Amino acid sequence: MKNVLITRIDDRLIHGQVVTAWIKVYPINKILIIDDELSKNQLMLRIYKAAAPAGVEVILMNQMDAAEFLLDEPLKGENIMVLVKVPEVIEMMIEKGLRISKVILGGMGATEKRKRFNRNVSASDDEVASFKRIIEKGIAIIYQLVPNDREVDVKDLL
Amino acid sequence: MTLLQGILLALLYYLGNSTWGLGVGWWTLMRPLVLGFLSGIILGDPTQGAIVGAQINILYLGFIGAGGAVPGDIALAGVVGTAFVISGGVDVNTAMSLAVPVGLLGTVIWVTKLTVNIGNVRMAEKYAAQGDTKKFWIADVVMPQLFLFVVSFIACFVIVYYGVAYISDVLNFLGDNVVGVLSTIGGMLPAVGIALTLKSIFKGESIPMFFLGFMLVQYFHLDMIATGFLSLVLTIIYMQLKNKDEEGGLFSSVGSDMISQEQAAYALLDKKTIKRSWFRWIMFNQANYNYERMQGTGFCHAMLPVIEKLYPNDPQKRAERMKLHMNFFNTEPQWGACIIGLTAALEEKKAQGGEEISDDMITSIKSSLMGPLAGIGDTIDGGVITPLLLTLFIGISQSGNIMGPIGYIVMEACIMWSIYWFSYKLGYEKGSDAIVTLLESGKINKLILGASVMGCMVLGGLVGNFVTLSTALSFDVGGEIPFILQEQLFDVILPGMLPLLLTLLCYWMITKKNISSMKVIALIFIAGLVGGLLGIFA
Numbered sequence: 001m002k003n004v005l006i007t008r009i010d011d012r013l014i015h016g017q018v019v020t021a022w023i024k025v026y027p028i029n030k031i032l033i034i035d036d037e038l039s040k041n042q043l044m045l046r047i048y049k050a051a052a053p054a055g056v057e058v059i060l061m062n063q064m065d066a067a068e069f070l071l072d073e074p075l076k077g078e079n080i081m082v083l084v085k086v087p088e089v090i091e092m093m094i095e096k097g098l099r100i101s102k103v104i105l106g107g108m109g110a111t112e113k114r115k116r117f118n119r120n121v122s123a124s125d126d127e128v129a130s131f132k133r134i135i136e137k138g139i140a141i142i143y144q145l146v147p148n149d150r151e152v153d154v155k156d157l158l
Numbered sequence: 159m160t161l162l163q164g165i166l167l168a169l170l171y172y173l174g175n176s177t178w179g180l181g182v183g184w185w186t187l188m189r190p191l192v193l194g195f196l197s198g199i200i201l202g203d204p205t206q207g208a209i210v211g212a213q214i215n216i217l218y219l220g221f222i223g224a225g226g227a228v229p230g231d232i233a234l235a236g237v238v239g240t241a242f243v244i245s246g247g248v249d250v251n252t253a254m255s256l257a258v259p260v261g262l263l264g265t266v267i268w269v270t271k272l273t274v275n276i277g278n279v280r281m282a283e284k285y286a287a288q289g290d291t292k293k294f295w296i297a298d299v300v301m302p303q304l305f306l307f308v309v310s311f312i313a314c315f316v317i318v319y320y321g322v323a324y325i326s327d328v329l330n331f332l333g334d335n336v337v338g339v340l341s342t343i344g345g346m347l348p349a350v351g352i353a354l355t356l357k358s359i360f361k362g363e364s365i366p367m368f369f370l371g372f373m374l375v376q377y378f379h380l381d382m383i384a385t386g387f388l389s390l391v392l393t394i395i396y397m398q399l400k401n402k403d404e405e406g407g408l409f410s411s412v413g414s415d416m417i418s419q420e421q422a423a424y425a426l427l428d429k430k431t432i433k434r435s436w437f438r439w440i441m442f443n444q445a446n447y448n449y450e451r452m453q454g455t456g457f458c459h460a461m462l463p464v465i466e467k468l469y470p471n472d473p474q475k476r477a478e479r480m481k482l483h484m485n486f487f488n489t490e491p492q493w494g495a496c497i498i499g500l501t502a503a504l505e506e507k508k509a510q511g512g513e514e515i516s517d518d519m520i521t522s523i524k525s526s527l528m529g530p531l532a533g534i535g536d537t538i539d540g541g542v543i544t545p546l547l548l549t550l551f552i553g554i555s556q557s558g559n560i561m562g563p564i565g566y567i568v569m570e571a572c573i574m575w576s577i578y579w580f581s582y583k584l585g586y587e588k589g590s591d592a593i594v595t596l597l598e599s600g601k602i603n604k605l606i607l608g609a610s611v612m613g614c615m616v617l618g619g620l621v622g623n624f625v626t627l628s629t630a631l632s633f634d635v636g637g638e639i640p641f642i643l644q645e646q647l648f649d650v651i652l653p654g655m656l657p658l659l660l661t662l663l664c665y666w667m668i669t670k671k672n673i674s675s676m677k678v679i680a681l682i683f684i685a686g687l688v689g690g691l692l693g694i695f696a
Contacts (some may be wrong), residue, residue: 011525012488012525012528012529013529014529014530014533015489015529015530016535016540018533019533020358020533020537024358024669025668025669026672043594046594046597047527047594048530050598050602051530051531051534051597052533053606107488109451109486109525110450110451110454110485110486111485111486116276116450119272119273119449120449120452122450147674148674148675148676
């Protein structure tokens, strides 16, 4: 299995908190964005590549390819940050065999289907159910915008 | 302190956090360097104010606040710290120590604001449903700013007016030992601010420049102005050697052939409308910042001139467009301005009958660009340009020169306004391909590299000038005179050895050991307390 340092749910994917905080603190050199819709969009890949700082590779995959990639042999010195928009994708990766102990919850923007969950996180009923299922598997979900912030266990917010 | 001074300081603090800074308040009016100077004017000693503000600002050099995550209320720390010095008779380093808990206290106001403002989204939704572009500002500006005014005015007034009256009594009661320790800690704290800023730029080719800057100040006693100019020249030489074949400015790579399909510039919209939309964006993008939509209502506010122009007699259509643009939105306001421009172009094209432009498409363009542009903007504006300018002008302010804060305001504001304007125009006139091409061109990375190199050098100089720590240890070596560690070792080899080591230690803890900056600050308080009371630190 690949060496995944951070797994993060954040529907803005690569943005200020990721670029100025997370990858400064963790030795990340590869960002894997898993999103079926975006993976078809070459323009978006160009945007995300441009947004990542020099020395950090960005790859954009759909869920099937990502699962295969993550279960592959680790490369020496390869430190991956996984970014997804919604918890269901993490669930899928875990089902496919990805072993992680912690998921970081960043932000999920308000939409019509979503209710406010915590600070800048809004979630639909389905998404909350997905949080629960992930936690039931013994994986901690931690709400944390940047590494400097206090860790808030999502279990306590449900 | 008179009652009037207390009131004016509280007003100043509100202003620092308010939306009335013409789009650059966040970068100027909120910074302790500026607030120290302005508080100094109110308290009758602008020179001293500039000195205190400069010192306190070092702790918050690399302040970014990405995505609404702020490490402390730097405006409150600036105003209160300055008041402690000028009206409370506290020395600058001690005020620095006291400013830390005050800044932490202030984050409560930030979190409260972002939570309470959600209520205004409901009100804005009501106006949007009616297509009422005239009253929208009540929800987006009046309500949130009224609330912020009341909360910040009261908080700041209580702390400065009553706090300052008692601070000297409290410090007297604690005794010289404790005050001495607080002062030692205050001298050490800038190391944390510098280390936090280095986090973004201290790597690869910039590393030697940091030590060069440090040595210029230590051995050659250059002041920060000289260090600044020298580092500018060296950086230019360095960049020229590095890329001989590159030409053109940052935005020049985007030629007229780059115009994308969604471009419709100035068909239905005129220059005046575009300027109004731009101005509303820079003025109000974070007027109603809140956890639910972040800059959502601010985005809608900026689109109002466009919507009014395109649908003057169709309230239903206006309601539909307003509702769409109230969605969750969050980006770095300067670099992200291109998204507002691009959206204006998309709306124009759609009003012309562009069937292919669906609401889904608009939303997906907005939401996919906002993250990457926030990443780039936070890195450049908050991570490189601002710390660099702050460092230079803090150096000038150190000697009590009020050109420090004034020069900073002018330069910083001009840079930020330019980015706002070029970014908006790029989005409106050239479209999404042009934005992506600019991002890909590599020029941004060069800008970051150049500013990092120069930033490292002036930061090195800052360590020499602002971090103070010396040891009082001496050893009996058998002779008549004991061996005094500071005088006979450090002062001979490198006088600023301890400040340099302290800064590098903080950097190591923050980046390599992943210790949060608050914990590092707490460790410094503990180290200063133990070292000061045991007589290890002088």
